[in-house]
Amino acid sequence: MFCVSAMVVEDATSSVCDLGILDSLNGDAVREIMETWNGYCFATEAALLNGRGDLSCGSKLVSQARNLCKYGLESLVEEHFAGFLEETFEKNGASKFWEHFDVYSNVAAREMIMDRPYKDSTPEKRQNSGGTERLHLLSKYQSMVSSVLWLLFLLIFLTTVHNLAGDDYRSSALESIKGWIQAVPLQFLHALLAYLGDSINYDDTPSSGLKSPLVLCPSSCYAGIDSPSEGLVRWQFRLEYFAYETLQDLRIAKLFEIIVDYPDSSPAIEDLKQCLEYTGQHSKLVVSFISALRYRLLTAGASTNDLLHLYVSTIKALRTIDPAGVFLEAVGEPIREYLKGRKDTIKCIVTMLTDGTGGNSNGPGNTGDSLLEELNRDEESQVNTGVDDDFNTDDKQAWINAHRWEPDPVEADPLKGSRNQRKVDILGMIVSIIGSKDQLVNEYRVMLAEKLLNKSDYDIDAEIRTLELLKIHFGESSMQRCEIMLNDLIDSKRTNANLKATILQRSQAGLLYKRIFELGRAEAVGENGVSLDILNATIISSNFWPPIQDESFNIPEPVDRLLSDYAKRFNEVKTPRKLLWKKNLGTVKLELQFEDRSLQFTVTPLHASIITQFQDQTSWTSKNLSAAIGLPIDVLHRRINFWISKGILSESLGADSNDHIFTLVDGTADTSKTGANTGGYEELVVGDDDGDRSVASVEDQLHKEMAVYEKFVIMMLGSLGGMESHKIHNKLKMFYVADPRYDKSPQQLESFLSGLVAEDKLELIDGGIYKPV
Amino acid sequence: MTTINRQDSNTPVTAPPIASSKQPLPTVKTVDTQSVRKRLQSELMALMMSGDSGISAFPEEDNLFNWKGTISGSKDTVFEGTEYKLSLSFPNDYPFKSPKVKFETSCFHPNVDVFGNICLDILQDKWSSAYDVRTILISIQSLLGEPNTASPLNTQAASLWGNQEEYRKMVEKLYKPVA
Numbered sequence: 020m021f022c023v024s025a026m027v028v029e030d031a032t033s034s035v036c037d038l039g040i041l042d043s044l045n046g047d048a049v050r051e052i053m054e055t056w057n058g059y060c061f062a063t064e065a066a067l068l069n070g071r072g073d074l075s076c077g078s079k080l081v082s083q084a085r086n087l088c089k090y091g092l093e094s095l096v097e098e099h100f101a102g103f104l105e106e107t108f109e110k111n112g113a114s115k116f117w118e119h120f121d122v123y124s125n126v127a128a129r130e131m132i133m134d135r136p137y138k139d140s141t142p143e144k145r146q147n148s149g150g151t152e153r154l155h156l157l158s159k160y161q162s163m164v165s166s167v168l169w170l171l172f173l174l175i176f177l178t179t180v181h182n183l184a185g186d187d188y189r190s191s192a193l194e195s196i197k198g199w200i201q202a203v204p205l206q207f208l209h210a211l212l213a214y215l216g217d218s219i220n221y222d223d224t225p226s227s228g229l230k231s232p233l234v235l236c237p238s239s240c241y242a243g244i245d246s247p248s249e250g251l252v253r254w255q256f257r258l259e260y261f262a263y264e265t266l267q268d269l270r271i272a273k274l275f276e277i278i279v280d281y282p283d284s285s286p287a288i289e290d291l292k293q294c295l296e297y298t299g300q301h302s303k304l305v306v307s308f309i310s311a312l313r314y315r316l317l318t319a320g321a322s323t324n325d326l327l328h329l330y331v332s333t334i335k336a337l338r339t340i341d342p343a344g345v346f347l348e349a350v351g352e353p354i355r356e357y358l359k360g361r362k363d364t365i366k367c368i369v370t371m372l373t374d375g376t377g378g379n380s381n382g383p384g385n386t387g388d389s390l391l392e393e394l395n396r397d398e399e400s401q402v403n404t405g406v407d408d409d410f411n412t413d414d415k416q417a418w419i420n421a422h423r424w425e426p427d428p429v430e431a432d433p434l435k436g437s438r439n440q441r442k443v444d445i446l447g448m449i450v451s452i453i454g455s456k457d458q459l460v461n462e463y464r465v466m467l468a469e470k471l472l473n474k475s476d477y478d479i480d481a482e483i484r485t486l487e488l489l490k491i492h493f494g495e496s497s498m499q500r501c502e503i504m505l506n507d508l509i510d511s512k513r514t515n516a517n518l519k520a521t522i523l524q525r526s527q528a529g530l531l532y533k534r535i536f537e538l539g540r541a542e543a544v545g546e547n548g549v550s551l552d553i554l555n556a557t558i559i560s561s562n563f564w565p566p567i568q569d570e571s572f573n574i575p576e577p578v579d580r581l582l583s584d585y586a587k588r589f590n591e592v593k594t595p596r597k598l599l600w601k602k603n604l605g606t607v608k609l610e611l612q613f614e615d616r617s618l619q620f621t622v623t624p625l626h627a628s629i630i631t632q633f634q635d636q637t638s639w640t641s642k643n644l645s646a647a648i649g650l651p652i653d654v655l656h657r658r659i660n661f662w663i664s665k666g667i668l669s670e671s672l673g674a675d676s677n678d679h680i681f682t683l684v685d686g687t688a689d690t691s692k693t694g695a696n697t698g699g700y701e702e703l704v705v706g707d708d709d710g711d712r713s714v715a716s717v718e719d720q721l722h723k724e725m726a727v728y729e730k731f732v733i734m735m736l737g738s739l740g741g742m743e744s745h746k747i748h749n750k751l752k753m754f755y756v757a758d759p760r761y762d763k764s765p766q767q768l769e770s771f772l773s774g775l776v777a778e779d780k781l782e783l784i785d786g787g788i789y790k791p792v
Numbered sequence: 793m794t795t796i797n798r799q800d801s802n803t804p805v806t807a808p809p810i811a812s813s814k815q816p817l818p819t820v821k822t823v824d825t826q827s828v829r830k831r832l833q834s835e836l837m838a839l840m841m842s843g844d845s846g847i848s849a850f851p852e853e854d855n856l857f858n859w860k861g862t863i864s865g866s867k868d869t870v871f872e873g874t875e876y877k878l879s880l881s882f883p884n885d886y887p888f889k890s891p892k893v894k895f896e897t898s899c900f901h902p903n904v905d906v907f908g909n910i911c912l913d914i915l916q917d918k919w920s921s922a923y924d925v926r927t928i929l930i931s932i933q934s935l936l937g938e939p940n941t942a943s944p945l946n947t948q949a950a951s952l953w954g955n956q957e958e959y960r961k962m963v964e965k966l967y968k969p970v971a
Contacts, residue, residue, distance in 0.1 A: 731840040737848040738862050753854060756833045757841070 188284035267294035275311040281332035477512035503563040570603040573649040575631045637683040725771040741790035847929040869937035870960040890919035902939040902950035
């Protein structure tokens with residue numbers, strides 16, 4: 020390496036020096052130069068590498084340098100020395116220096132800096148010529164050192180910030196980074212600046228007395244530094260900005276993960292917020308987060324529940340970062356669009372809204388809780404709420420709002436409306452996915468009905484609470500039907516108690532009553548003296564309830580008698596009202612007693628009726644059983660599976676291959692299967708297979724309503740050929756004039772059409788065109 | 793031939809009102825258009841809800857006065873398995889005047905000419921406002937199986953009608969289903 024560099028240098032010199040000098044050099048002189056050069060190079064190496072204390076090398080070096088200078092090679096000597104110095108410093112000094120940094124020892128750092136003048140003494144000694152030259156050399160050396168240091172400094176800085184920030188979002192990294200900046204780099208810079216005489220960096224700034232406004236800011240204490248110089252303060256801000264930007268980039272890249280465990284990762288969000296306040300690079304966040312969403316969330320594999328949870332977390336997290344909701348709007352848009360395409364969105368939303376209250380720990384109750392808590396919070400803090408309540412604000416409120424006005428951030432898209440339409444209301448944002456609150460209320464009504472019908476006590480406190488909260492947000496009027504449903508339950512409780520106590524005469528609002536029965540403790544079935552005590556009835560005002568599925572079958576005779584008895588009493592108490600039993604709804608608690616064990620179940624009335632048939636006759640063919648219960652065979656097969664799966668009944672093929680035989684499993688015959696259940700308490704989650712819902716779902720209702728359009732659509736497509744669904748929608752709007760007019764949304768039509776496709780009445784071809792088959 | 797007759801006979805009937813009262817005509821016309829629209833709408837609904845098999849019609853584009861229809865050949869006729877597109881255009885004074893009905897798909901039939909014009913009495917002199925789209929379509933559907941060979945527009949078809957087997961072959965040969 021030395022040879023090469025020497026040769027290069029030689030070439031360089033020859034080209035630089037004029038030929039006259041070359042001529043004057045004889046062979047000896049050249050040889051001498053070469054020898055001295057080599058010696059000088061070795062000496063440089065020795066002086067710098069072999070450590071500081073050894074000044075003997077130094078003197079040798081100086082003499083050799085003098086020799087070279089004689090031949091007019093000062094510049095060469097200087098350059099080589101400087102280059103070598105830089106290299107060595109980078110190699111040894113710097114690594115040592117940063118080692119010290121890593122252990123946070125600023126004393127060591129300062130020592131290192133103090134070392135520098137010593138090292139510097141070598142060239143000084145060597146070059147003890149004129150003062151100006153020395154200064155030149157010194158400044159050159161200084162700039163070189165500082166550039167090397169700066170480079171390394173950045174590297175170290177980056178890695179340290181990365182290390183400090185880490186992947187732990189549960190604690191704030193910003194404070195520790197700031198602390199570190201105070202403790203290490205600033206101390207170092209202080210030392211460095213002191214060494215450089217505070218001259219290098221800022222001497223060139225015009226000394227017009229204009230100080231950077233940043234400097235005027237009261238800066239925090241500088242440990243161990245009495246009066247921070249302007250340069251140092253500038254450095255501090257520069258470093259902090261750099262730290263903010265680094266941390267921000269780091270957090271933005273991981274924003275998806277951060278939001279996934281949002282409530283826990285709020286310190287990270289808080290950090291990000293502060294960083295963004297400094298850097299103002301919000302748009303970076305939006306772009307990067309949206310692409311992360313597209314890639315990781317908005318895929319078919321993500322469940323709607325997860326989507327919604329993340330949406331809520333996003334809203335909450337971004338609300339911290341940007342209270343005006345401008346960026347939230349941009350980020351939320353793709354999620355909303357995607358959710359609109361999912362069919363179960365509404366259902367999931369309603370579940371999320373209400374689950375936390377139902378005490379139902381089946382689903383991921385976590386977010387359910389937080390959504391409810393959100394509702395609560397809004398209830399407390401917002402005076403004038405309501406999704407579409409914006410225009411009802413009175414003058415005072417308007418005045419307050421006017422005072423609170425703040426301009427939108429520059430990044431706000433003026434096309435997207437002003438702040439007013441953009442207020443960050445989680446519920447509002449969720450409702451906006453669905454499109455209208457009516458749909459949400461409808462879905463909630465169905466869910467509420469389901470829940471109420473399956474209640475065996477009349478405890479509806481949680482539902483009342485949810486309803487009150489919903490009322491705040493959606494208005495009294497839209498929740499009216501739900502309120503009536505709850506009132507029915509309250510009334511039922513009272514009426515039920517009244518009837519049982521045979522207290523007569525009470526007047527009540529003129530509602531049409533239908534009756535839903537519920538049997539308590541039906542182990543009494545079969546005994547003659549079945550008392551009314553075991554029966555609790557839920558009386559509903561059917562006009563206000565969602566359509567209720569009807570399924571007729573024969574219930575055991577004693578129970579039937581009980582029901583009619585109850586109805587008769589009801590009629591006596593509340594003439595002229597009569598009860599219409601919905602015999603398929605409700606729950607039955609029953610206990611099956613075998614010779615060696617007894618089992619308790621909570622099942623639907625239909626299941627109870629089936630098993631009751633086996634009380635007197637232990638074996639039935641499916642035909643006979645279906646006749647006895649009054650149920651179509653296929654339905655019977657589906658329902659009886661419950662008992663088979665519990666090991667109570669067994670199924671075998673009869674003589675006729677279509678006729679199955681069901682036999683009551685004898686207690687001892689199959690203990691392995693039922694052993695776990697012995698004495699246990701089994702509960703059938705009513706409605707867990709989809710044929711089993713007691714209330715027609717919103718989709719079912721919709722499909723029923725849409726059925727009137729079926730002929731129209733099929734005819735129309737027959738004469739006009741295939742069409743896209745939006746065209747069909749338009750045609751229906753234009754030409755469907757019968758009462759009631761066509762009033763469905765394009766989404767509803769789409770779902771109806773895909774239903775027809777599933778039934779093979781239409782086919783869907785490329786380009787979304789529906790065609791008659 | 794009958795078509796010409798009809799036009800001859802119609803012209804004198806419609807001419808007098810136009811000549812006699814020019815002033816009130818626009819208002820009368822708009823009112824008429826309204827009621828005609830209503831009538832067509834309700835006919836459309838009736839047709840759509842009737843669920844008759846083998847016939848259908850629907851306004852083309854968004855113009856209530858131009859409909860596209862389809863008729864499929866009845867079972868056990870030579871036209872079985874074929875489907876024909878028709879166009880129906882309704883005059884502004886519908887239902888007092890019959891709509892113009894034409895085959896869009898070429899139809900080898902004694903009472904249908906090569907341009908798709910149909911010779912059917914209820915579309916001409918026997919028209920009555922009691923008829924509607926549904927009855928027209930049903931009539932045309934039955935005309936397919938029971939042509940009036942006495943006054944043919946397509947003489948070749950009329951002469952071939954006697955030989956059903958040959959006729960069926962001809963129908964199949966000439967039938968071009970519209971995509």
